[in-house]
Amino acid sequence: MPSVTVGIPVLNEENHIERVLSGFLDTEYPNLQEILVADGGSTDRTKEIVQEISQKDERVRLIDNPEQYQSFALNRMIEQAKGEVFLRADGHCLYQEDYLKNNIEVFLETGAKNVGGSQRYVASNSIQAGTALAVKSFLGNGGAKYMDDTYEGYADTVFLGCFWTKDLREIGGFNTKNITNQDSELNLRLIENFGESVFVSPKIKSWYYPRDSYTKLFKQYFRYGRGRFLTKVLHPKSSPIRGLTPFLFILSLVIYLITDLMTLTNLYFPYVAGFLGAVVLVESLRVVLSNRKEFIKENWTGERKPPGSVSLLLHMACSVIVMQVGHFSGFLYQLFRKVFFGVKGW
Incomplete structure (x- = not known):
């Protein structure tokens, strides 16, 4: 049983950090x-709570990350890690009791360079519920294997991750030029260096709270779009096509709209836009009807009564649109900076 370092980058997590640390400290895994x-x-x-816990259990150690971003935090922890295995964790996720043990079991059984679970979601308000359902549709997940909580097998990335510490040091840790999407970029480097080596297992279960407002959701996906662009530049051949899809699709719509407005011929853009809106609504209805009962039972954590089907339908449709527009905007912003100002990094 290899020794394990759990690395958690945090910022303002006072409501969750004690629960997360206690869960890992109480783990069944003996090493x-x-x-x-x-x-x-x-x-x-946050820092005060961590320090209080570290005084009671010397296995907990606080590290300063003056650069603030996760890539820098993860690299600092990788440099200082004493464990043979480096398990990345998040400061406000929920983890199944056997999360650490299952990570190590799958890690050793498969011989993969990185293992993890799918990105499962929990929600405590209607907007979070809409996002949690949106990622169950191709419109929200783009076909990503790590978004399917039933998938088991190799993929291009996983949620969080479990690595050999020496491998992370060998490939140079996380890319600090890519402030978001750093997980995907690192996993592409693992695949390029070691071959098919990133494994998703449904045994490894954790749950993530999505953004609780559409403004925050847009900002998150704007950053994702920027990160996807930088990853595409670094890995033009191996970067998955789904990172380009929102940009190419919405760019085509924008060009179509401009052409329709500037030509005398009627190209019927409003009808096409209406049809696409209907597609989003129909797909949202399908996902809500097929997942509502299971979602309320397993994913709803709010104190209030869970939202009804109509509310879930509308919020899922809005989440899909905000996610795609945010991703497109971030991708376009980073492309503009590179083409016109020569900016290659964040």
Whole structure:
């Protein structure tokens, strides 16, 4: 049983960090070497809580991350990690009790260079519920294998991840030029260096809280779009096509609209837009009707009564649109900076 370092980058996680640390400290796995928490300048009680726990259990150690971004935090923890295995964790996820044990079992059984589970979601308000359902559709996940909670097998990336520490050091850790999408970029490097080596297992279960407002959701996917562009530049051949799809599709619509407005011939753009809107609504209805009961039972964590089918339908449709427009905008923004200003990084 290899020794394990759990690495958690955090920023203002006072509501969750004690629960997350306690869960890992109480793990059944017998060889947890340490838990490193890299704080990016929290202004709440996050650092204080971590320090209090570290005084009671010396396996917990707080590290400062003055650059704030996760890539820097992860690299600092990789440099200092004492464990043979580096398990990446998130500061506000929910983890199944056997999460660490299952990661190690799958890791050793498969011989993969990185293993993890699918990106499962929980929700406590209607907007989060809409996003959690949106990723169950191709319109929200683009066909990503790690978004399918029943999939088992090799993929191009996973949620979070479990690595040999020496492998992370060998390939140079996480790319600090790519502030978001750093997981996907690193996994592409693993595949390019070691072949098919990133494994998704339904045994490895954790749950993620999506953004709780459409403004935050747009900003998140705007950053994702920027990150996808940078990943595409770094890995033009191996980067998955789904990273380009929102940009190419919405760009085609924009060009179509402009052409329709500037030519005398009627190209019927409003009808096409209406048809696409109907497609989103119909797909949202299908996903809500097929997943609502299971979602309320397994994914709803709100104190209030869960939203009804109509509310879920509308919020899922809105989430799909916000996610795609945000991704397109971030991709276009980064493309514009590179073409006109020569900016190659973030």
